[in-house]
Amino acid sequence: MTLDPNHNYSNAALRIGDVDRYPRRRVGEFIGIVASNAGVNDEYRHIVVKVHEQALKAYAGQMFHLLCPSPDGAEVWMRRPMSVYRVDKAAGAVEFLYKIEGRGTRGMGKLQPGDEFNIAGPLGAGFKLEPAWKNIVVLGRGVGLATLAPLSQLAAEQGVGVTAILSARHQGVVMSKALFEELGARTVTVLDSDGTSAVENVERVIEELIAARKADAFFTCGSNRLLKLTQRLGKKHNIPGQVAMEQIMVCGFGACYVCMRTFEVDGKRVLRRVCREGPVFNMQEAVGW
Amino acid sequence: MTLDPNHNYSNAALRIGDVDRYPRRRVGEFIGIVASNAGVNDEYRHIVVKVHEQALKAYAGQMFHLLCPSPDGAEVWMRRPMSVYRVDKAAGAVEFLYKIEGRGTRGMGKLQPGDEFNIAGPLGAGFKLEPAWKNIVVLGRGVGLATLAPLSQLAAEQGVGVTAILSARHQGVVMSKALFEELGARTVTVLDSDGTSAVENVERVIEELIAARKADAFFTCGSNRLLKLTQRLGKKHNIPGQVAMEQIMVCGFGACYVCMRTFEVDGKRVLRRVCREGPVFNMQEAVGW
């Protein structure tokens, strides 16, 4: 059963092929068409959404704000933010890697190929690769890897070497390994199940990479522990870094001030909007959560 | 896509085969299983719901209060009342004939075989056949015929002859003709399209039936015009009658006093609950709507 549109709401969203009457647009509301939506492993799913070309401007670290269909006949009131996992320009599609957490993602999990899916974006400031960086280290855990994965695409395009340290509970939920490797990254898997994800071991791995000059910058997402570790090692070795943060959102483009996180800038604590100044921030300024 | 249950709500509804812990029950909340749900003609649909045996006590003129699934991901707030169209004791099913009017019936139209459907009932006071009546005349229009149809079943069981006058806009939407005939009723179809549904013609048909002693009582539903006509002819020839009334409902079993209609009893106007004193009322007392 495909749900009808909810006629209590109105939108001027762009569908594939629509002429954009507002070409100054940087952010769109789009009605895409689901091309596929399938489980990746025990916990994660991967959705491919064909969408208006304006949406294909998204780059690594940016996100979309998704109007998830209701899983149960009661309204899902707010959109859900998701990092763009991959932009497939040739296929005219954006992709998301997601974990079913609650009602929104449960509804998303029910989408079938051919269904419409209303997504808004691309939103926020994503990852930036500086020309000086020749080799970067990407560390992520869980759905955080969905955010980091497109970074490997970006790095590949710019000829930057990537080592991806993928942390997970057990082998069954290691994610994005294939995508990272396909794009030329070297991957290191660390697991809770065999103890390799322990901070000391990850620290050892990173110190080796630093010694081998394979760590011009750190990128992390999804683990406060990995953030703290890379902040410490970054400070110690004077290596810059970026972190993608999460926070509950309402608008997604800077109007509501719901999505605040605390940062420390020049010894002073400030609040920043995850949706606008972020979701990617200077790692050393992040206070964590 | 089958919707998950809406976990904001809780119920102790009976499923098929459940032991009823409250055997004094006269009205149940049931979670039935849709056996079929298909279009009958351009406008009407027919749904068959397998259901707990307690629900099979329903008789002609009674109704169920249906918790229609959402057609669009926003909640449908109230149940919708529907006359029972047929009780199939052998198959353990109740059936409804319905017209898609708005959101509730639209959601109902999306139910697929195998889906759950929460229905409460049987509710109200239905039709009563007095032993003295040997031949009755049933007059209905539109969905009103759904209410009248099971009367033919009741009449058949009690050896009462039925003439059913089926009024419709055009041949394509004449309903329940087959069901009436299958149960031995004689049917007369009157249409707007050829003018036969005009009051004068229907009056002529009825007068003929009265003359032929085929009209010991009138039963009507769904048309104010037919109600007025049978009231007038009933008064003239001293023929009793029953009418099934509609009104917006909340509770369905007498608690809320939302479903009131006006009646005239011994020259005094009174209000009665369609869900409890009705939906079937003494035709001569009904004021109409």
Add this chain to the structure above:
Amino acid sequence: MVDLSVKIGDITLQNPVQPASGAFSWEYNDVIDLNRLGALVAKTICREPRLGNPTPRMAETEAGIIQSIGLPGKGIDYFIAHIVPEYAKFTPPLVVSVSSETIEDFAALAEELSVPDVDVIEANISCPTRNSTGGNFAMHEDYTRDCIKAIRAKTKKPLWVKLSPNAGDIVSIAKAAEAAGADALVIANTFLSLKIRTDNFRPALGNKFGGLVSPALKPIVLRMVYQVAKQVKIPIIGIGGVTKAEDVVEYMLAGASAVGIGYAGFRNPTALISIIDDLAAWCDERGITKVTELIGAVRDQDMETDTLAAASVGV
């Protein structure tokens, strides 16, 4: 197995779940076992027979229903003679809701209703659609005090007072009711509302105004219960948007001793029973042995937050 019983003054309820006045009648016995409820709550009764408001009496809105019934009923004499005995067939305490437009009559009604089979008088001083010029004493602190004082003087039955969510300062009104002798507060009645049909430009209800009923309102009423619970000593019955066992818990955490349910019982006629069962299971899973442990147990003194501590004051 958790002990679900709660005390509202001298009355013990076997569990904290009761129907809301007007959303219930003994005829519900057709559907559920009334002996399982915390209390039975009769539809608000007035002195004279009343037909109630013109139809339509209910309309759906985007996120709930509005209704305007207008307190129809057969009057107090019929009520005492014929309806009280119907309720008396069941074991839970009987709460009789009553309404009037004058203070004197209100008190007299309460006195007349103080018959043996009635366990509690609920003064409905807050019906939003009764009449625009009277009957809704709960909009004002002084009216509330005077009305409850007068009733208190005329009955020894436990006296519950149903407040209005349309009042601006519900805490003062609650305190006035307490000071005037209320034994418990029922928070709250419905929100005065209007729907206009865009097809014919007319109000959707025959009475024009109606009371909004929707689970959406729970956060507002919950806030009122929380605020009032901090300021009064008498028990509170929370009413508004309870549709599941967690909502009972939420109201109790905010300070309510019990809840009333209207809408949920319309949507699911067996809801009150399943909510009682679910509440017991919820407590059992968490090792809560007495449901009364939940009353006022909100953890509001040690908020956890992940941004700057004194944030609201400024940089």
Add this chain to the structure above:
Amino acid sequence: MVDLSVKIGDITLQNPVQPASGAFSWEYNDVIDLNRLGALVAKTICREPRLGNPTPRMAETEAGIIQSIGLPGKGIDYFIAHIVPEYAKFTPPLVVSVSSETIEDFAALAEELSVPDVDVIEANISCPTRNSTGGNFAMHEDYTRDCIKAIRAKTKKPLWVKLSPNAGDIVSIAKAAEAAGADALVIANTFLSLKIRTDNFRPALGNKFGGLVSPALKPIVLRMVYQVAKQVKIPIIGIGGVTKAEDVVEYMLAGASAVGIGYAGFRNPTALISIIDDLAAWCDERGITKVTELIGAVRDQDMETDTLAAASVGV
């Protein structure tokens, strides 16, 4: 093609659809053409820089969201120097919302904000989560009068006053604002609410209380707009639960001259544009040539009802 323009005092809006304060910023320009809106409405500004409330600032409830932002901002100087110029790039009138905890400062702020690029001062005297002890003048008739009088004395700009739905008697407060010199009334702000998490017994918001935002609230606010419109002469901007063109119509029928939109623009970032388009189409289909024909056009004098006429009085 219908003429959608409406007048709010001396200000002409090209159409009656504007964003609600706090749910909008010039950054919306990334998504929609701001020049199509009836007005631009800036987030409420305070004198000093403020961080706002602790997170989480939003939580979903059964039928809407509660939020508590706490009026963060960089203060009035930064606002005039950097934010007003951002808005000045667009053609619709700029409405600047302002809030303070003292009457003197409120008036002084309004004076300082009366710079050329600002077209309207909106006095937000109703933020429910600003501070429990101040800033929410709209709960009281007298405070409202004193506050608006003071502001009126300090600015010649059109002065709109945003009222609170939490007040008990909004009509008196509206009349007080009118008498004190308001040019228009904005009805209303959000409903003070609370959500308690049943998993950890804590309030769901960092600030504990929050404002409830939900389409469910439209019938309540609509009732307020209707009541106030019958009693004041100045125009009303209706805010609360507008999610589609028919809601604009419904508010206008009740007496509003325009509407503000918050939630719908969060759910559908392009909603304001489509609602304007849908409203034009709705009028065109019905041969309505000026949208102003709808203002106060509710047919409430000849109710049609199919039960007993004088029903509410009794048999």
